[in-house]
Amino acid sequence: GRSAVTVTAVMLGLASIVAMISMVTSIFAGFISYLDKSLSADYLVIPQSIILGQGNVAAGPRLAAEIRHAPGIAAVSSLRITQGKVDGTAVQVIGIDPDAYLKVAAFDWNTGSSDAAVAQLRSGRWLIANGIYAAQHSLVVGQAVRLETPNGIRTYHLAGIGNDYLNAKLSTLYASQTNLERDFNVTADVLVMANRKPGADPDDTRIRIARIVADYPAFRLYESESWRAEQMATFSQTIVIFDVLVAALALPSLLALVNTLAISVLARTREIGMLRAVGATRRQIRRMVGAESLLLSVIGTALGAISGLWLGYALVTAMGAVGWQMPYSFPWSGLIATVVVGLVFGVLAALGPARSAAR
Numbered sequence: 001g002r003s004a005v006t007v008t009a010v011m012l013g014l015a016s017i018v019a020m021i022s023m024v025t026s027i028f029a030g031f032i033s034y035l036d037k038s039l040s041a042d043y044l045v046i047p048q049s050i051i052l053g054q055g056n057v058a059a060g061p062r063l064a065a066e067i068r069h070a071p072g073i074a075a076v077s078s079l080r081i082t083q084g085k086v087d088g089t090a091v092q093v094i095g096i097d098p099d100a101y102l103k104v105a106a107f108d109w110n111t112g113s114s115d116a117a118v119a120q121l122r123s124g125r126w127l128i129a130n131g132i133y134a135a136q137h138s139l140v141v142g143q144a145v146r147l148e149t150p151n152g153i154r155t156y157h158l159a160g161i162g163n164d165y166l167n168a169k170l171s172t173l174y175a176s177q178t179n180l181e182r183d184f185n186v187t188a189d190v191l192v193m194a195n196r197k198p199g200a201d202p203d204d205t206r207i208r209i210a211r212i213v214a215d216y217p218a219f220r221l222y223e224s225e226s227w228r229a230e231q232m233a234t235f236s237q238t239i240v241i242f243d244v245l246v247a248a249l250a251l252p253s254l255l256a257l258v259n260t261l262a263i264s265v266l267a268r269t270r271e272i273g274m275l276r277a278v279g280a281t282r283r284q285i286r287r288m289v290g291a292e293s294l295l296l297s298v299i300g301t302a303l304g305a306i307s308g309l310w311l312g313y314a315l316v317t318a319m320g321a322v323g324w325q326m327p328y329s330f331p332w333s334g335l336i337a338t339v340v341v342g343l344v345f346g347v348l349a350a351l352g353p354a355r356s357a358a359r
Contacts, residue, residue, distance in 0.1 A: 002260050003296060009256035010300025011307060014342050017246050018308020019315060021334030024242050026316045028235055030326035031168065034108050035231055038164030041077075041104040041193035043067075043206070044222040045213055058188035059216055067192055070208045072200035075103035078189035080180055084173070085148035091133065092172045093147075095180030098122045104193040107162030110134070110325050112141060117160025121176040125183075126159040128174040131325060134161045136171060147173070149183040166191075258349045260296075265289065265353045272357050282358035289354040290347070297346025301339055308338070 045063065058081075068076040080095035098121040106115070110131055120126045127147075129139055139145070145156045156175065180186045196205050206223065213221045222230075265272070272285060316328045 002264055006256055006260040006296050007300045007303070009252065009260075010297060010342065010345075011303040013252055013256075014301055014304025014338055015307035015311060017341075018305055018331065018335060018338050019311035020242065020246060021331045021338070022309065022312025022329070023315045023319075024239070025329045025331045025334065026312075026326045027319075028239075029329040030108075031165065031235070032232075033327070034163055034165040034168050035228060037106040037108050038166070039105065039193070039227065040224060042196045042224055043194040043209055044224065044227050045192040045194075045209075045216075045219050046222060046227075047190060047218055048220060058190045059192075059219065060188055063212070063216055063219070064189050064192045066212045067194050067209055070205070070212060072197050072205035072208065074195045074197040074200075075100055076192065076194045077101045077104045078177075078193070079191040080177055080186050080188060081190050082180060082184040082186045084184070086137070086145060088148075091147075092167065092170055093180065093184065094167065094172055094174045095177040095184075095186060096121070096174055097177050104195050105164070107160075107164060110161040110163075113160030113162055117141075117162065120159040121174075121179075125154060125156040125179055126175070127156045128160050128162055129158055130163050130167055130170075130172045130174075131161060131320075132169070133171040133173060134158075145173075147183075150185060151183050154183050258352065262353045262356070264292070265357045268357075285358045286354040289357045290350040293350035293353075294343070294346045297342050297349070301342030301346075304342065305335060305338060309335070 045067065047058075064076055064078045067073060077097050077100035082093050082095070084091055084093045096118070098118050102115055102118055107113075107118070107128070109115075109117075113128075117126075117128050121128070127145055129137075129145075133139070139158050139161070141158055141160060143158045145158060147154050147156050156173075156179075175183075177187075194209070196202065206221075210221050213219055275285065276282075312331070313328055316326055319326055
């Protein structure tokens with residue numbers, strides 16, 4: 001009975017670890033995919049604060065126009081932002097240029113949507129919803145959305161469901177910049193993306209853009225590699241928090257194993273004494289307790305790894321129900337680390353009880 005309880009404790013602890021590692025690995029893989037698709041332009045001109053929402057500093061169309069005409073630049077697109085309401089609930093509305101957006105960026109599409117949705121924004125009032133907003137409101141492609149604007153209620157239709165990096169965690173709708181100007185009176189850009197012409201000198205092009213951006217002190221120029229490196233550094237800092245959580249989950253498993261082995265040794269004092277009386281050595285007694293601990297750890301680790309992989313896959317799949325369709329990333333390194341930790345715990349847990357039994 002004690003052994004069963006111990007195996008269960010180890011299994012639950014390690015299953016939680018594997019499931020958390022699976023989910024975190026998949027989330028990071030999904031957000032890196034968003035980053036590589038939606039903010040992969042050669043040059044990004046971003047406000048000092050990139051948190052989209054109310055109160056962002058924006059620039060008029062002149063900034064994007066100047067960058068567009070700079071030597072060495074091939075394509076330029078921008079993002080514009082405003083707030084609307086649907087059924088009395090506020091929602092962020094992002095304006096994109098359907099003709100230029102896909103030349104410098106892309107959406108990470110949910111199942112059933114594609115780049116054709118961007119082209120559809122050119123004609124009439126069409127919207128793209130991100131995954132969170134679509135899940136919250138059970139939207140399907142083609143559905144009508146009554147959007148409250150400063151110029152009255154306007155009926156849009158849903159062209160597709162997709163995510164980008166900056167807005168993946170915010171309820172967001174995307175419309176054409178033409179409709180944003182017509183219905184919301186918004187013409188200012190909060191982010192400008194540009195690609196370099198093939199063969200253009202990277203240093204010369206960057207210097208030219210930097211001179212333009214210098215006239216807009218609220219904005220900062222990034223090259224794609226430096227921007228990605230900065231975001232990856234943020235991801236790395238976040239992983240430390242999850243490492244602490246993993247350690248917190250692993251500790252109870254070790255304590256349960258130590259507790260069970262200690263109680264088992266105390267409960268079998270007579271049996272162990274009889275083994276010593278008939279000739280068992282102290283080394284043999286230590287090996288017996290150590291083997292028992294390792295056996296329990298192996299069984300608990302194996303069940304925990306299998307259960308954790310299943311639970312992790314279920315959690316990643318469940319995120320799709322709230323709008324985050326993340327690719328499942330098999331946690332090879334996390335799985336190996338968990339197995340090693342489980343077995344090491346088994347050896348460490350046996351040290352004290354084994355010594356006690358040998359005495």
